[in-house]
Amino acid sequence: MTRGPRGWRDLRGQRLALFHTVPVCPGTPERFADPAVQKTIEVDLALITSYDELLKALELSILKTAKQHDAHTLSLLQTVPGIGKILSLVLLYDIHDIDRFASVQDFVSSCRLVKCAKESAGKRLGTSGKKIGNGHLKWAFSEAATLFLRNNPAGQISLARLEKKHGKGKALTILAHKLARAVYDMLKRQTAFDLDTFLHG
Numbered sequence: 001m002t003r004g005p006r007g008w009r010d011l012r013g014q015r016l017a018l019f020h021t022v023p024v025c026p027g028t029p030e031r032f033a034d035p036a037v038q039k040t041i042e043v044d045l046a047l048i049t050s051y052d053e054l055l056k057a058l059e060l061s062i063l064k065t066a067k068q069h070d071a072h073t074l075s076l077l078q079t080v081p082g083i084g085k086i087l088s089l090v091l092l093y094d095i096h097d098i099d100r101f102a103s104v105q106d107f108v109s110s111c112r113l114v115k116c117a118k119e120s121a122g123k124r125l126g127t128s129g130k131k132i133g134n135g136h137l138k139w140a141f142s143e144a145a146t147l148f149l150r151n152n153p154a155g156q157i158s159l160a161r162l163e164k165k166h167g168k169g170k171a172l173t174i175l176a177h178k179l180a181r182a183v184y185d186m187l188k189r190q191t192a193f194d195l196d197t198f199l200h201g
Contacts, residue, residue: 079192082147090140098187107184112138113177145176158199
């Protein structure tokens, strides 16, 4: 299995398939009989450890910089259940300045959570494509909607109601859209997230 490009691909495929079923621990490489598999797993473990350290240092540096830029907005974003360090950074830098959006509708359109309206001379001409807007904001609010439901029974009940009415896939999209509207309102008013208002508003 180790001879030629095809053999190496087969070996790596076998290693990757097994890697997902074996807990990662110091003795993991020894669980495989093939020395080549043991070596590649040792290298992967060393890379993972190295990457973890680099990413932690990078994350700390970015957080420090973000706090210098706009600590208040960063802390407001993190009051939303499901929005932690990474998502708050994405939102902070991709929103940049909430005042550049004239209305909440402009904001959710920019987040790709609704289709943008086509207008000419003040007349609405339908909607435009799904890819107009900021893909990073769409991703961030979609992730936030999923994470919002963790350890949040009230949020799960709210989603269940949406699922009954709209189906599971669309319910999450509606939740992401609702979170985006809440964030717009929070940043405009400079107030923290209020779960009761969000669920019953």
